[in-house]
Amino acid sequence: DGGITQSPKYLFRKEGQNVTLSCEQNLNHDAMYWYRQDPGQGLRLIYYSQIVNDFQKGDIAEGYSVSREKKESFPLTVTSAQKNPTAFYLCASSMEGTTVHFGNGTRLTVT
Amino acid sequence: AQSVAQPEDQVNVAEGNPLTVKCTYSVSGNPYLFWYVQYPNRGLQFLLKYITGDNLVKGSYGFEAEFNKSQTSFHLKKPSALVSDSALYFCAVRGPPLRASGGSYIPTFGRGTSLIVHP
Numbered sequence: 001d002g003g004i005t006q007s008p009k010y011l012f013r014k015e016g017q018n019v020t021l022s023c024e025q026n027l028n029h030d031a032m033y034w035y036r037q038d039p040g041q042g043l044r045l046i047y048y049s050q051i052v053n054d055f056q057k058g059d060i061a062e063g064y065s066v067s068r069e070k071k072e073s074f075p076l077t078v079t080s081a082q083k084n085p086t087a088f089y090l091c092a093s094s095m096e097g098t099t100v101h102f103g104n105g106t107r108l109t110v111t
Numbered sequence: 112a113q114s115v116a117q118p119e120d121q122v123n124v125a126e127g128n129p130l131t132v133k134c135t136y137s138v139s140g141n142p143y144l145f146w147y148v149q150y151p152n153r154g155l156q157f158l159l160k161y162i163t164g165d166n167l168v169k170g171s172y173g174f175e176a177e178f179n180k181s182q183t184s185f186h187l188k189k190p191s192a193l194v195s196d197s198a199l200y201f202c203a204v205r206g207p208p209l210r211a212s213g214g215s216y217i218p219t220f221g222r223g224t225s226l227i228v229h230p
Contacts (some may be wrong), residue, residue, distance in 0.1 A: 033217070035220075040120070040222065042220050042221055042223050043201070058217075090154055092155075099145065099160060100145075100203075100218060102147075102155040103154050105154050
């Protein structure tokens with residue numbers, strides 16, 4: 001089955017540690033996205049990439065970094081500079097101009 | 112800039128009754144409109160979209176949405192609600208492709224509306 005795989009589903013880290021969230025898609029989509037979801041705030045765009053080796057900052061990129069070395073993969077690193085990293089993180093992908101499809105998310109808890 | 116408003120944080124409806132989840136939007140050019148549903152601790156699932164054509168769009172699980180250009184609205188509807196429809200619903204909008212300027216296709220999402228269907 002084609003889809004978007006995010007791993008792990010739950011992630012726990014100590015404050016001050018960097019952590020990388022995995023996102024892999026086998027839909028052959030060109031564009032990939034990372035969103036952050038907090039209760040009552042909807043989805044906020046962190047980073048997006050329209051093509052391999054290129055990515056753009058979204059609305060809340062501070063404290064995050066990404067890479068797009070392969071078409072299938074778009075990992076997100078939450079750095080220690082992110083002040084409030086505890087959240088539900090959603091990865092998504094789409095072909096140019098079509099419906100965005102989502103993974104099942106990673107819930108990150110930083111204590 | 113494009114934006115989406117979902118004016119209700121929560122909608123309560125009795126099972127078997129019709130439901131409406133409201134969405135209004137603002138975008139330059141013709142809108143591309145989407146509805147998604149999210150169950151607890153899961154990603155968003157696509158329900159339906161409007162790009163062009165008939166103003167009434169039919170989607171998954173018996174849902175439909177009506178595009179109203181004059182009111183800039185795209186309300187989600189279902190004639191008879193089920194308890195299993197209880198979930199978080201997101202409306203999203205994006206503008207037409209901006210190929211000449213190399214623009215992106217990034218949709219903007221609303222804050223979400225929690226639908227609760229009572230038995």
